[in-house]
Structures are given as structure tokens and as C-alpha cells.
Amino acid sequence: MSSDDRKLHRQAALVTGRPAPHVPPRRQPAHRIKDDAEAIATAKVLAREFAEGAVARDRERRLPLAEIERFSQAGLWAMTIPKEYGGAGVSGATLAEVTAIISAADSSIGQIPQNHFYMVEALRLAGTEEQKRHYFARILDGDRLGNAFTEIGTKTPVDFKTQIAERDGKLLLNGQKFYATGSLFAHIIVAVAKNERGRVQIVFIDRATPGLELIDDWSSFGQRSTGSGTVTFDNVEVTAFQVVDHDVVFEQPTPMGPLAQIVHAAVQVGIARSALAETISYVRAYARPFFELDIEHGYEDPHSIHAVGDVSIRVHAADALLARAGHLLDAAIAEPNERTVAAASIAVAEVKAYGTEAAQLAANKLIELGGARSTLEAYGLDRFWRNARTHSLHDPARWKYHHIGNYYLNGKLPPRHGAI
Known part of the structure; x- marks a missing residue:
């Protein structure tokens, strides 16, 4: 997709959507969950809070910005980080139960961190030690990862036109994503793109990076407040440190x-x-x-x-x-x-x-x-x-x-x- 095409898609998205809401930087480090039992107990407390406004949020399509901040600051978004990196390293069974508890209160909130946990696992499996230490520390402190995985208009959902390529000594990311669940709430957008050799990569990009734009144009009749709209990348400059190979985890x-x-x-x-x-x-x-x-x-x-x-x-x-x-x-x-x-x-x-x-x-x-x-x-x-x-x-x-x-x-x- 050319730069002109991305601009046209952006303009079309803004017709039906609106710019992403402001997500302020963290004011303090998040709480650190110690073990599985604390994760389950914390989820039950949060679920009671989140259930309170679930009907109104759905009816008004009101994004759960305060609720997501509460969710991550309570430490649950970092609960799968391995113990050797400072996390609780909770079990898969606990991850599932925490998700079910939160989803019973508000299923949009329950779905929002799905791709966050996916990318944490990608780091665990394929990241370098330096990448793990850096990004796990940020997540433990409360930073949230947002999804920029699937594209619209391609033959299949895993057909990727978004590309990361070297030009004039710089790594540049270009493309557009849709169904970007959780991106509106994220501190770090994680994009999936093909490199010049055709391998699928995941790229960690700070939200404020020039050339990255989030558009709130998710208009589905269900899961209305997941923030699953459009993300565009227009010559977004990244470094090799921000790139993790995605294909290797399935080889x-x-x-x-x-x-x-x-x-x-x-x-x-x-x-x-x-x-x-x-x-x-x-x-x-x-x-x-x-x-x-x-x-x-x-x-x-x-x-x-x-x-x-x-x-x-x-x-x-x-x-x-x-x-x-x-x-x-x-x-x-x-x-x-x-x-x-x-x-x-x-x-x-x-x-x-x-x-x-x-x-x-x-x-x-x-x-x-x-x-x-x-x-x-x-x-x-x-x-x-x-x-x-x-x-x-x-x-x-x-x-x-x-x-x-x-x-x-x-x-x-x-x-x-x-x-x-």
C-alpha cells in the first residue's frame, strides 16, 4: 500500500471514526501480583467494579479508559511474565480463569488484553535477553501492549501487506491494520509485518512515535468498547531492538x-x-x-x-x-x-x-x-x-x-x- 493509499484509507476511517483518546503516561508503577491466588482474588475484586457500568458503557459505546488503567495498575496485565524477570509467572489455567472472571463482568474488558498476553508470550519465546529485560520491566511497571495484527481487504486475515524494510540505513514500517483490539488503550503498539525476506516480524512501537496513527472507528454491534479500530503506519522509523521474529515461534x-x-x-x-x-x-x-x-x-x-x-x-x-x-x-x-x-x-x-x-x-x-x-x-x-x-x-x-x-x-x- 502506497503512502497515498494509506492517506485515503485514513481519511475514510476518520469519516466514520474519531482520533484516538489521549492515554497519559503512567504516574506510578503498577502493583506486582505475587502468585496465582492473588491474581484470582484481584480479578474478583475488579470484576465487581467493572460490572457496575457495563450496561452504560455498552449502550453508549463508552471506552473503558479508567477501567483499563485500573486493570493494568492492579498488576494483572503483567501476571504471565516469568518469575525470573520479576513477574508472578501464573499458570495458563489462572490466565484463563482471570479472563473468564473479568469477561463475566464486561466481555469487552476481558478481551482487550488478549493480544497483550500473546505478545508477552512472543517475547518469552523469541525475544533476546535484552528485549525481555527491557519490555518485561515496562509491562511490570504498568505499560500495556496494543494489537496491530490483522489487516482488512486482503485474501485472508493473515495476509500481511504491512512491511518493514531498510531504506537509506533506516528501518521503516508502512501499512495499515484493522481489528486492532486494545490499541486505543496501549502505551506500546505491537505491529505484525513482513520483512524484505518475507518473514513475519512483530515490531514494538511507542504510541507517540511519528507516523503512527490510531483511529477509533470500530462500529460493530458487539464487543463495542474493545477499541478494535484502525492503525496506520506511515514511514514509522524503528530500530532492530524493537523487532522480534514471529515465524520462529511456530517453526x-x-x-x-x-x-x-x-x-x-x-x-x-x-x-x-x-x-x-x-x-x-x-x-x-x-x-x-x-x-x-x-x-x-x-x-x-x-x-x-x-x-x-x-x-x-x-x-x-x-x-x-x-x-x-x-x-x-x-x-x-x-x-x-x-x-x-x-x-x-x-x-x-x-x-x-x-x-x-x-x-x-x-x-x-x-x-x-x-x-x-x-x-x-x-x-x-x-x-x-x-x-x-x-x-x-x-x-x-x-x-x-x-x-x-x-x-x-x-x-x-x-x-x-x-x-x-
């Missing part, structure tokens, strides 16, 4: 793919949990009995009782699959090889596929059992279905079933990439 068995995907799976499980809880709360408070029944309360309706029982089983099954996937991911992190990484990838695919179905079922039943009154805008109950449906499109569940079936039926190992 051998690593837990990169299942770690990335377990966060997405946990978002769906969190939505399912919350939709079920809302269903129980709403039906008990407001649902009226069907006029053919001789009962006093809507929650005595035998069909409603059966439906809540059915959804409860499915949500509990999704919970169990998420915990199982977390433990298999931890085994792959401890001893990465073809067998452990494949087992983790398949387990994560199972919970992603099943959790997606559970979330959409729970969201549908919430409205069905709640009745006509449950559709009123004031309750905001439609957000569960909109968020579950939108988030499910990150990668198609139908391909999860394909890889799962091929693994169990034919012994075929799943491919190694960030979506499995």
Missing part, C-alpha cells in the same frame, strides 16, 4: 497458539456464566407465568425450570473444559513438544467451540425466558448475545470441530498458528 512446538486461544475461549465462558446468572436473576425478579398455568410466579414454569437446568449443565461443562485446557496448556509450557502442544491446542479448541455454543445458548435463553420486557433498552440484556456472536467470529468454530475430529479420528496433529 517448532511451542504453547504460543493455545495460550493465545485460551484467552478467547475464556471470554466466551465468561459471557456464558454471566448470561446464566442474569437469566436466573431476571426470571426470579420479573418473569410472569404463562396464562395457561395455575402458578404464582414465572420461575415456577416447568419449561423455564428445564431450560435453566439445561443451560446450567452446559455452562458448568464449559467451566470444566476451560480448567482442563488450562492444565494441558501448563503441561505444554513446562515441556513443549509435538505431543504436549497438540494436546493443549485440541483441548483449547474444545472449550472454544463448546464455550461459544454455551454462551450463545445462554444469551438466547435469557431473552426467551425473560419475556418481552427483557428486550427493553434499559436492561441491556441483548448485549450478551451481541457480544458472544461478535467475539465468536474471531476465528470460526467450525474449524475447531474439524481439527478436533481429525486429531481423535485420524491422529492428525493440529496446525501450529495463533488460531488453534
Whole structure:
């Protein structure tokens, strides 16, 4: 894409969007999470806070700037940094559970750090010691990484036209990204680009770098406040220190793919949990009995009782699959090889596929059992279905079933990439 083309795309994005909000520099270092138990406890406290304004943020498409600052300053965005670099090095199971807890309160907030954790893992696996020490220290202090991965208008989502190339002795980054979840809240934008040899690289760029522009033009009907809009790079100058090879992490068995995907799976499980809880709360408070029944309360309706029982089983099954996937991911992190990484990838695919179905079922039943009154805008109950449906499109569940079936039926190992 030429400079003129990028300017045209930028102008088009600004027609439907607006410039990125200001993200001030950190005023103080973030709290440092000590262990898994503290991470879970902290997530529960934050979830209660984030749930308070979830309906209004969704209705108004209000970006959760204060909430994200609270989230990272509480130390949870640094919880996967290895212990030898000062982090808590929490387990994959804990990462998944923290994500599910936060997503049950507000699934947009739960999704926002997904690519942050992905890039932390990329640094762990492929960064030099100097890069790890530098960026891990910044993240521990509270800096957030934002995603600039996927492009729009290419043949596939992983077709990259964004390029990093040497010109006149300088490394220059040029291109445009969309679906840039979390970029509006980030201190460091992490771009995925091809170098002159065709290898995929990840590039860490400070937010204020000249030539980098963020545009708030995400207009989806779901996950409305994830900040998943446009990022453009116009001759952004970087150094070799800011570049990490991305291809290398998939050229051998690593837990990169299942770690990335377990966060997405946990978002769906969190939505399912919350939709079920809302269903129980709403039906008990407001649902009226069907006029053919001789009962006093809507929650005595035998069909409603059966439906809540059915959804409860499915949500509990999704919970169990998420915990199982977390433990298999931890085994792959401890001893990465073809067998452990494949087992983790398949387990994560199972919970992603099943959790997606559970979330959409729970969201549908919430409205069905709640009745006509449950559709009123004031309750905001439609957000569960909109968020579950939108988030499910990150990668198609139908391909999860394909890889799962091929693994169990034919012994075929799943491919190694960030979506499995």
C-alpha cells in the first residue's frame, strides 16, 4: 500500500471514526501480583467494579479508559511474565480463569488484553535477553501492549501487506491494520509485518512515535468498547531492538497458539456464566407465568425450570473444559513438544467451540425466558448475545470441530498458528 493509499484509507476511517483518546503516561508503577491466588482474588475484586457500568458503557459505546488503567495498575496485565524477570509467572489455567472472571463482568474488558498476553508470550519465546529485560520491566511497571495484527481487504486475515524494510540505513514500517483490539488503550503498539525476506516480524512501537496513527472507528454491534479500530503506519522509523521474529515461534512446538486461544475461549465462558446468572436473576425478579398455568410466579414454569437446568449443565461443562485446557496448556509450557502442544491446542479448541455454543445458548435463553420486557433498552440484556456472536467470529468454530475430529479420528496433529 502506497503512502497515498494509506492517506485515503485514513481519511475514510476518520469519516466514520474519531482520533484516538489521549492515554497519559503512567504516574506510578503498577502493583506486582505475587502468585496465582492473588491474581484470582484481584480479578474478583475488579470484576465487581467493572460490572457496575457495563450496561452504560455498552449502550453508549463508552471506552473503558479508567477501567483499563485500573486493570493494568492492579498488576494483572503483567501476571504471565516469568518469575525470573520479576513477574508472578501464573499458570495458563489462572490466565484463563482471570479472563473468564473479568469477561463475566464486561466481555469487552476481558478481551482487550488478549493480544497483550500473546505478545508477552512472543517475547518469552523469541525475544533476546535484552528485549525481555527491557519490555518485561515496562509491562511490570504498568505499560500495556496494543494489537496491530490483522489487516482488512486482503485474501485472508493473515495476509500481511504491512512491511518493514531498510531504506537509506533506516528501518521503516508502512501499512495499515484493522481489528486492532486494545490499541486505543496501549502505551506500546505491537505491529505484525513482513520483512524484505518475507518473514513475519512483530515490531514494538511507542504510541507517540511519528507516523503512527490510531483511529477509533470500530462500529460493530458487539464487543463495542474493545477499541478494535484502525492503525496506520506511515514511514514509522524503528530500530532492530524493537523487532522480534514471529515465524520462529511456530517453526517448532511451542504453547504460543493455545495460550493465545485460551484467552478467547475464556471470554466466551465468561459471557456464558454471566448470561446464566442474569437469566436466573431476571426470571426470579420479573418473569410472569404463562396464562395457561395455575402458578404464582414465572420461575415456577416447568419449561423455564428445564431450560435453566439445561443451560446450567452446559455452562458448568464449559467451566470444566476451560480448567482442563488450562492444565494441558501448563503441561505444554513446562515441556513443549509435538505431543504436549497438540494436546493443549485440541483441548483449547474444545472449550472454544463448546464455550461459544454455551454462551450463545445462554444469551438466547435469557431473552426467551425473560419475556418481552427483557428486550427493553434499559436492561441491556441483548448485549450478551451481541457480544458472544461478535467475539465468536474471531476465528470460526467450525474449524475447531474439524481439527478436533481429525486429531481423535485420524491422529492428525493440529496446525501450529495463533488460531488453534
